[in-house]
Amino acid sequence: MTALTSPIPVGMESNPTATPEHESSVDVSKYKMIAENVTVSYGGIDAVKNVTMKFKENSVTALIGPSGCGKTTFLRCLNRMHDMTKNAKVTGKVMLDNIDLYSKDIDPIYHRRKVGMVFQKPNPFPTMSVYDNVTSGLRLNGVKDKRILDEIVEDSLKMAYLWDEVKNDLKKSAVELSGGQQQRLCIARALAIQPEVLLMDEPASALDPIATQKIEETITELKKDYTIIIVTHNMQQAIRVSDYTGFMYIGDLIEFGETKKLFTDPKEDLTAKYVQGHFG
């Protein structure tokens, strides 16, 4: 703890390539997704610098760090969401199973269906009903069978803990739901396309405590079948829901390891300062 009293020059270390601790012990299980040397720059300025992370199958990984540390930017790389950002440039590799998402000859639609995403603000399609929102991804893909659609709607909404609240008015417009319900609808919509990885960008930041709790329950439940990566600025939330945590600061991944370890016995002084609330 002595380190805490001595001032640390911020960003002094260049590109610490952190890997989960006890790598040997995690190695036995399969990695679902691997990001290797990922750098994102906006008009020449690096927002994410040379980050390498490996995500275990059926685990929850949280990304924490102060605002502007690049955690959301990094998360969006995992789904090629930067393709639409006008002057963003991504270098490095993102492997999903054995496929590099950024290889030139693959259209992003091939893997976006495997990687669902939930955004910071709930963004259901406002002109569609609850039912149509959930089935929108399926209909793109030509699923027309009403029976299958009904089944998937029910399952997805159940997984998102929304079924009981909306089962009687699935035809109601999505915007008539409360903020928390809208966000769970977005989770259901993402789940309906049967993804393998779920990316969540501060899914609870716009919600009240009760809705937040529901979302967290959902995440814990989903862990059984999905690889989840969640960005949060709320450290308690990271502790509650995640198995692994990465701490990012000004574009660098400072530390990455088991959540319990990172919060109780961090390797890096900067991490210690952050988790103890000295800045942020």
Place this chain on the structure above:
Amino acid sequence: MNPIQQRRQEYRSLFKQNVKNRLLVDKAVKIVVFSCVIIAIIPLGSILIEVFKNGLAALSIEFLTQIPGAAGSSGGGIGPAIQGTLIIIGLSSLIGIPIGVMSGIYLSEYEVGKFAKSVRFFTDVFMEFPSIVIGIFAFLVIVLVIGSFSVWAGAFALSLIMFPIVARTTEESLKMVPHTYREAGTALGLKKWVITFRIVISAAKSGMITGILLSVSRIGGETAPLIMTVLGSSQFFHGFDTPMDALPLRIWRLSLLPYDNAQGQGWGAALVLIIIILGINLAVKYHYMNKGDNMLTTLIKNRGNRR
């Protein structure tokens, strides 16, 4: 295999079945959209090329300064038309700009309640009135009253087309000036009109000038309202209460004549007109090039942001 994995499996095979088709449709749409863009650009290119090609052939000092010759003769020029266009732009600006600017000030600085709302609404709708109807109005209230086609009537008609554009662009530019500027003025104990003219307008100047220039370029090419107001003439300007020529009217006259050299002169007049108008537009664009926005887009955008 648990149910979720099973469903993933099913969905995957379905995806594989459809993906080629979907990408094909996407590609087809992209091609169609791109062709539409090209199709829209072709007329623009053709118009500019034809006007410059045929217009330059007709251009000469005599052509720009002389009065029109007899129909079908190769001599003669468009001197009165150029002079007339400049006079009518100047005179309508003298009427239209002050009214437009004041009305914009009213909308931005004084707007309160339903009355201001209806002013803005009517200004927006009036902007889209068919210009020929405005010409008839000017004919009825001026030409019929003073008993002759006149420059006054034409300038009045064009000022009616001009002032709503000036009013709305002025309003939008004034609204972009931060409120703190006005508060600073009030804190200094300045009068409202001093604040408006010295502080707010000088901060909003460039937007207002853009709006004014765009309205000038719009009326410079107006033809329909001039038909029943200034009528057209083959003589140079000789009084505000008499008919006068203008470039658009001259182009129309020339286009109706079945002679080749009349058509050539028509192109020449069109070239002069297009240089005036595109010159103004390009100047505005150049002025705004580095600011990344222009007044018209702002105007469209702000349609929604009414308080």
Place this chain on the structure above:
Amino acid sequence: MANANLAIKKRRILSDKAFKIGATLAGSYVLVVVALMAFQLITQSAPIWEEEGLSFITKTDWNAVEGRESFGALPYILGTLATSAIAMAIGVPLSIAIAMFISDAPPKIGGPLGFLVELLAAIPSIIYGLWGLLVFRIYFKDWIETPLHNMFGDNVWLFSGNPFGLDIITASVVLAIMIIPTVSAVSREIMKAVPQQQREAAYMLGATKWEMFKLAVFPYSKTGLIGASILGLGRAVGETMAVTMLIGNATGIGAIPSSLFAPSQTMSSIIANEFVEASPASLHMPALIGIALILLLIAVVINVIAHVLVTKMLKIKEGAINN
């Protein structure tokens, strides 16, 4: 001292009051003009309504010879409707495609392209007319009208008539080109007003670009796009010079649109063609003013609808889903 202060204060209030009155008067100017215009058009066209009644709208005669005067506006109303409808059918899909392209292109391409399309708006109507008359008409007649007429002319009434280039379809196509800048500029702003999160939601589901437009952009901006199109319709209805130069200027029963290749006449073109020659003393001028009144009513209705739709759309751009 106190008195002097009071005097200054009074003067200040006075000059500010004068300024406020000036501004308010300028603001009211538009209302006065609109009211006066309506009044003038109604009273000056009164003779034709008294003479013909509502049959002015349904009659097809057009005779200005003294003693045999008879006027009906129907052919020109139909001419305006036909040319505007065809112009919309051609111009609106093109404009929406352009708006899609520009709203989605990187600024380096979208910016200049948007500017080029805006330049189309800056070109005066009379130059479209001149170009249409001396250039476009020739190519259009040789490459499109004549082949179509030769192939279908005998069987399909739409392609009957005598392709000459001065007809409904030529005028309508040039009109379509003229409404593209308006419709595409407004549509572009409306599409840009669709929140980025909506597009991302669609992409997240694995949508292709076209599917993203169908899923996120079109449903969200439908109202606004309809408004933009109607705004274009308003322009097309009021457009005068280019149409006057290209439509062939038929009058009376001959001006009723009978095929794409037949000459016709619109409300604005008959005014442009005949107003100056019409005598205020006869029924001819009241008839033309009556047509202007009908034209104005149609244009106002169209523009009010467009205005309401576009405003409504841009207002909700941040609404609903963010709260």
